[in-house]
Amino acid sequence: MRYEDVPKLSAWKTEAYAIHKTPAIPLVAKIDDLLQKIEQSFAPMTKRNLLADLDRACKEWKPPHPRSPAMDALAEVVKRRLAYDMGGRKYNSVVCIAYSVETGAFDGMGRVAYQGRFDDAQDMRARVARMRAAIACARALLPATTMQDSSVLKLFMAPEFFFRGRYGAYTPDIAAEIMPLLRSGDGGTNGAVFKDWMFVLGTAIVASLDAATACFACKSISNIAFKKDPLQPGKTKPECTVSPAHPVGEYIFGATIDNVAFIQKGGETYLVAKEYISGIDFRDVGSGGFVWMKDQGGHQAFGVLPTQGAQGSAIASKFTDERMGGGVFNFDGITLGMEICLDHDTDKMLHAENLQIQLIPSAGMTINTHRTITDGIAFNVDGVRGDSSVEINDSVKTRGTVSHSLAVPGHPGKVEIYNPILIPYV
Ligand SMILES: [Zn+2]
Secondary structure, three states: OOOOOOOOHHHHHHHOHHHOOOOOOHHHHHHHHHHHHHHHOOOHHHHHHHHHHHHHHHHOOOOOOOOOHHHHHHHHHHHHHHHHHHOOOOOOEEEEEEEEOOOOOEOOOOOEOOOOOOOHHHHHHHHHHHHHHHHHHHHHHOOHHHHHOOOEEEEEEEOOOOEOOOOEOEOHHHHOOHHHHHHOOOOOOOOHHHOOEEEEEEEEEEEEEEEEEEEOOOOEOOOEEEEEOOOOOOOEEEEEOOOOOOOEEEEEEEEEEEEEEEEEEOOEEEEEEOOOOOHHHOOOOOOOOEEEEEEOOEEEEEEEEOOOOOOOOOOOOOOOOOOOOOOEEEEOOEEEEEOOOHHHHOOOOOOOOOOOEEEEEEOOOOOOOOOOOOOOEEEEEEOOOOEEEEEEOOOOOOEOOEEEEEEOOOOOOEEEEEOOEEOOOO
16 A cells, blocks of 8 residues: 555544554554644644654554554655655764854843944844854865765854844844845855755844733723723723723733744744743843833833743643744754753753754753753854853763864854764664
8 A cells, every 4th residue: 555645644543453452552642643743733844843753653663563554655655755845864964063152241230231233223234244254254164075075964053142132132124134134145045055054043032012902090901891982883992990081092011022043954944932031031121021122213121021832921832842833843854953042951852852953052051951862962052151062962971072163254253163973863
């Protein structure tokens, strides 16, 4: 038998009835679960993550498990789909390339110190120029044999907070320009010369204003009820439940902060958002977390709301499974997991399986818990230390060694190139 495409769970259960026993074989239950999630997933990266896990599950099906024509057919279609979706296995080894630069300096009061430009758009462009200079430096520093060896993945990473304006965060329109500016033109990351490079282009802090109907007298959004509007039949109007006399209206009560990592491999880009918002992500005015944002010419401090779906948010994440749109992603048959700074401390990849590379762009973090498969690679670039580290997940956690290091000409920071490390495959 042969599947044209990955089967739906119901079809699979019918055709693989012989191995659907009671009590269930754990591996079959796992495969069923993956097939169901693939059926429910929409995002291409999610499907790809799940397919990679399904491929590994199919490979585990060997004696003492009985032979099954349905299982053989499933393994075959998954392999075919993976080759189609990811270009199969392309890389034998990885060279980690760090752009080690300070992004998280603190002032005398323990607040993040900003050295950026006053104009956010100008600031963003200046940082794009820095990143491009670091990429050019890495390319020049990389030995020609490594550069030309298409079985070696070149993995370039910049630290957390690389893109962050003087006032703590960029508005979404400014953040949206970062990737196009990095990718375009001569020396841009879209260039054919970078076909075997994967870029983790630091993280950007992005703030979006949140407005809600509030009572200005109670200074609350919870006392609002919508009543029929006597002046406009069929419409409602907001009213304070404590007193209808209270003034109510739209109130900007905060900004949603996203700390987003930009990932690019060839023509594809992927974004990973930090889940745990820590106090140092924004300029702290007084005690709580605040962010300075441009508001009609001035700068105003708004309270910080947790990102939707993030830990601590009122809106619970739809998925707790990181493969379903989160820190896990697949390029060219390699499964990577990203933990942005505090996400590493809170063990975001605890339940991730089959990671080959663990990425930790940070500002004040070191590698602690390895979550890759055996001999997987953990790569950390830290903006507080202005430094990087690489560790292999073997019994002694062998540290990667830097083969080449160079200060970026005319810009802060240095580029560090590590010796190649074999990528483990299941
Ligand atoms: Zn009120």
